[in-house]
Amino acid sequence: MGGDTVTDQDRFPPWLGPLDHHLLSEGTHRRAYEKLGAHPAVLDGVAGTAFAVWAPSAQRVSVVGPFNDWDGRRHPMRSSDSGVWERFVPDVGPGDLYKFELTGPRGEPLALKADPFAFRCEVPPRTASVVHGLGGYAWGDAAWMGARGRVPIHRAPFSAYEVHLGSWRRRPDGRYLNYREIAEQLIPYVTYLGFTHVELLPVSEHPFYGSWGYQPLGLFAPTGRYGTPEDFKAFVDAFHQAGLGVVLDWVPAHFPEDAHGLTFFDGTHLYEHADPRQGRLVDWGTLAYNYGRREVQTFLIANALYWLDQFHVDGLRVDAVASMLYLDYSRKEGQWVPNRHGGRENLEAVAFLRRLNEAVYAEHPDAFTIAEESTAWPMVSRPTSAGGLGFGFKWNMGWMHDTLLYFSRTMLHRRFHHDELTFSMLYHGTENYVLPLSHDEVVHGKRSLLGRMPGSDWERLANLRLLLAWTFAHPGKKLLFMGTELGQEREWNHATALDWELLDRPDHKGIHDLLRDLNALYRARTSLHEGDCEPGGFSWIEAGDRANSVLSLLRLGPAPGDLTVVILNFTALVHRDYRVGVPVPGPFEECLNTDGPSYGGQGFLNPGSLRPEPIPLHGCRQSIRLTLPPLGAVFLRPTGGGVE
Missing domain, CATH: 3.20.20.80 (Glycosidases)
Incomplete structure (x- = not known):
């Protein structure tokens, strides 16, 4: 493997083109990973791997691995004005280990370096990079990718x-x-x-x-x-x-x-x-x-x-x-x-x-x-x-x-x-x-x-x-x-x-x-969920009931009447006949209660239909009366009627 030597490295054309070097120097190469790193390729009819690494201050860079007995003299890389060093090595391919051997600006030897752009690495604590190409996987998620984003994630x-x-x-x-x-x-x-x-x-x-x-x-x-x-x-x-x-x-x-x-x-x-x-x-x-x-x-x-x-x-x-x-x-x-x-x-x-x-x-x-x-x-x-x-x-x-x-x-x-x-x-x-x-x-x-x-x-x-x-x-x-x-x-x-x-x-x-x-x-x-990121997706019913450590609020959807009432009791006391104002005249039903016995609760629930009464409260013309469970939350949904 890795049969070429310093004498024949120039027989292969450059892996990076002038535009690549320009974009890398400019800092605008969004797909730099397609050129830097290690890429199995066929150049001039020869199969091998094109290596490229950015090391502008290095005096010398070589690619090393088992294919050349980790000997940096065998495959030195050539440099460019962009600070990128590259080398095509025949007969090296997927699964082969490699690192880069560099000498610093004063000719000092440095530790062997893993490839910053390596697509695969040895399992730690081993530290070599592994040649691995892009692509090669047949995706089956076209339906997901085609539908992704149709509903903006902020509203979903x-x-x-x-x-x-x-x-x-x-x-x-x-x-x-x-x-x-x-x-x-x-x-x-x-x-x-x-x-x-x-x-x-x-x-x-x-x-x-x-x-x-x-x-x-x-x-x-x-x-x-x-x-x-x-x-x-x-x-x-x-x-x-x-x-x-x-x-x-x-x-x-x-x-x-x-x-x-x-x-x-x-x-x-x-x-x-x-x-x-x-x-x-x-x-x-x-x-x-x-x-x-x-x-x-x-x-x-x-x-x-x-x-x-x-x-x-x-x-x-x-x-x-x-x-x-x-x-x-x-x-x-x-x-x-x-x-x-x-x-x-x-x-x-x-x-x-x-x-x-x-x-x-x-x-x-x-x-x-x-x-x-x-x-x-x-x-x-x-x-x-x-x-x-x-x-x-x-x-x-x-x-x-x-x-x-x-x-x-x-x-x-x-x-x-x-x-x-x-x-x-x-x-x-x-x-x-x-x-x-x-x-x-x-x-x-x-x-x-x-x-x-x-x-x-x-x-x-x-x-x-x-x-x-x-x-x-x-x-x-x-x-x-x-x-x-x-x-x-x-x-x-x-x-x-x-x-x-x-x-x-x-x-x-x-x-x-x-x-x-x-x-x-x-x-x-x-x-x-639709109003998670919108100021209009939330409104207090009552935020100030400190004495009972209770909060009541509305979550509001985009359509009139699209709302959820939530009341939370942060004490271990049961609050019977607790009253909250609601903006909807129609009846409500409990759609979730954290005190349900199946959840490990004590069963202080609000079964059946909860009908608002014409008792004004919390800025609303009507209010409902319910039981608040100890250390519990109640979610209510309207079953009829519109917003006042």
């Missing part, structure tokens, strides 16, 4: 089940399931629970499993822990054929310092900043990308498009956006460098994020991006043309923090903290929000969601049911981390599977069944 139901592939389920001997096995088991499970999407913790290859994928080095390679790139394509394909979307967590904020990775790639700080005050993220022990380099922006934007182009994913949730936006993120005074105006905003990162979103929506207008952004940065999910960052959605971290803080309080003291629940409604219409109850909230000593709840065992489970109801009542798209539906007592542990035996316990099975019914109600009632 969006309820995502967040999954870490290595710890959702495992084989009896503790080994990982592969992509196809996970799909076979996860699809019917998610379908039964009524979710619309799965959101996967990062699948890009990452050397340290304990990073959960948030410290990736092989950005273009689905992790080999669970199979091949084709296996992951089959995973996505199967979800689409089952009517389910797939969202990937994506990490363009930072990368680990492993010697075979991007750090000090060509003997200079190529991908990262040279100044540690700009380039080092101390909290995570990682390096921040230098967004001031056009080529770095190209690398990342091409990677985002790669997952959309080649793997048909439906959305990208962009991790750690706050760390990108702020130069002083997690840094003390004197440990960061101000921007050219003396401010703390990372202007280059802002420009990158806008370019990223413009590229995604230009190339895939039926896909979407989500920002995990935890600050008050304005207009994160507004168009770049209006001065925004251009994301489709933003995680509502404020809602998550305030809600979980409130639920951790004893029921006796909740009335003194009523504003922790109502504050989010003051700003819910300023962004397109996703409400996250994510993996970050059930690790590192925070306890599980059930573990945060106060009271007796029954009260803790009732509180968890109420938390789920509040999530589905509140405007915003939904995201729930795996295990929430089981009522896990322990924190999530990436090294073991979920506690599936909890489903054998009726009280925990009740949480599971309630989530199924909440998803079904959310999807069925337009009033609960």
